[in-house]
Amino acid sequence: MHTRRFRSRLPLRGGLLRAVSLLAPALLLGPGACSAPGKPAASGPSVWTAISLGSAQDAGIPHLACEGPHCREARARPRLEHRVAGLALVAPGGRWWLVDATPDLPEQVHGRGRLPAGILLTHAHIGHYTGLMYLGREGLDARGIPVHCSPAMAAFLETEAPWRQLVALGNIELRPWGPDGRLDLAPGLGVEAWRVPHRDEFADTHAFAFRVEGGASLLYLPDIDAWEAWDRDLRRLVRDFDWLLLDGTFWSAAELPGREIAEVPHPPVSATLELLAPLLGAPGSGRVVFTHFNHTNPLWDPDSAASRRLACAGAETTLSRRVFPLGPPPPGDGARPPRE
Numbered sequence: 097m098h099t100r101r102f103r104s105r106l107p108l109r110g111g112l113l114r115a116v117s118l119l120a121p122a123l124l125l126g127p128g129a130c131s132a133p134g135k136p137a138a139s140g141p142s143v144w145t146a147i148s149l150g151s152a153q154d155a156g157i158p159h160l161a162c163e164g165p166h167c168r169e170a171r172a173r174p175r176l177e178h179r180v181a182g183l184a185l186v187a188p189g190g191r192w193w194l195v196d197a198t199p200d201l202p203e204q205v206h207g208r209g210r211l212p213a214g215i216l217l218t219h220a221h222i223g224h225y226t227g228l229m230y231l232g233r234e235g236l237d238a239r240g241i242p243v244h245c246s247p248a249m250a251a252f253l254e255t256e257a258p259w260r261q262l263v264a265l266g267n268i269e270l271r272p273w274g275p276d277g278r279l280d281l282a283p284g285l286g287v288e289a290w291r292v293p294h295r296d297e298f299a300d301t302h303a304f305a306f307r308v309e310g311g312a313s314l315l316y317l318p319d320i321d322a323w324e325a326w327d328r329d330l331r332r333l334v335r336d337f338d339w340l341l342l343d344g345t346f347w348s349a350a351e352l353p354g355r356e357i358a359e360v361p362h363p364p365v366s367a368t369l370e371l372l373a374p375l376l377g378a379p380g381s382g383r384v385v386f387t388h389f390n391h392t393n394p395l396w397d398p399d400s401a402a403s404r405r406l407a408c409a410g411a412e413t414t415l416s417r418r419v420f421p422l423g424p425p426p427p428g429d430g431a432r433p434p435r436e
């Protein structure tokens with residue numbers, strides 16, 4: 097597979113960020129949602145954009161058999177943000193790639209108005225790959241949708257039922273890459289897969305580092321056991337990336353009464369904020385945005401003390417920000433003249 101090295105640039109914290117923020121409402125509409133009959137639909141955004149497709153941990157919210165306040169609220173007033181965490185990488189013109197195949201895949205894809213050009217999978221926990229089932233014979237019966245994942249994840253899908261049927265029938269086409277490899281997902285968009293320490297019962301776990309050529313960079317890391325168990329320094333990455341979408345599963349370690357949190361380790365958001373405190377909001381730092389919230393996390397409530405503390409610290413969540421502008425169209429795309 098052809099690969100190419102991209103240099104991260106940070107030109108988007110000013111004018112272009114604001115310009116693309118103005119585009120955000122249009123990006124969130126389905127195709128043709130506002131088109132007059134007989135009028136061609138909009139051709140899509142003019143820059144690369146990442147869009148959060150959900151904010152919940154693997155098992156979603158409302159959680160099965162949960163009567164907690166956040167689950168009751170989610171039942172009473174369902175929102176797009178309640179879907180399981182996933183990401184869309186949208187090219188100028190609207191072609192797009194799906195990051196993680198969640199149990200909410202049908203409505204997440206429907207919201208984009210067309211099938212993804214490919215799917216990237218972080219790991220083999222239920223919120224991140226089981227949406228592939230909708231591509232099979234009982235569902236869409238898709239033809240050769242590229243699935244980019246690690247060799248271990250590809251081996252899992254190729255050998256374990258029912259996933260191996262998707263491969264055997266050609267519903268999906270496995271494109272293993274890495275580990276720590278880089279691939280050109282499309283002209284102008286490079287992605288690296290970085291190994292992450294996590295409970296790897298069935299395969300391994302990766303974060304994705306996206307870089308738009310001549311544009312911005314985004315790190316997508318929804319699951320990790322602990323920052324100190326990683327061979328990369330998160331504080332340094334805050335200086336290297338424009339956007340960092342990070343594991344926000346739990347606010348604190350006291351969040352699962354009656355259950356050992358050590359069985360499902362994640363760095364509490366409160367601790368991550370302390371780790372990053374001097375960097376958040378500082379000149380030259382990227383924007384830190386938490387996602388993948390367990391149904392117990394007080395960040396579901398925008399009026400909670402946790403939400404106020406997070407905002408005061410200079411961080412955000414995918415509950416308040418869904419669109420992440422990444423920069424100019426690729427050279428030769430036809431939408432705009434190539435950059436000098």
Ligand SMILES: [Zn+2]
Binds near residue numbers: 154221224
């Ligand atoms: Zn997860």
Ligand SMILES: [Zn+2]
Binds near residue numbers: 219221294319
């Ligand atoms: Zn996981």
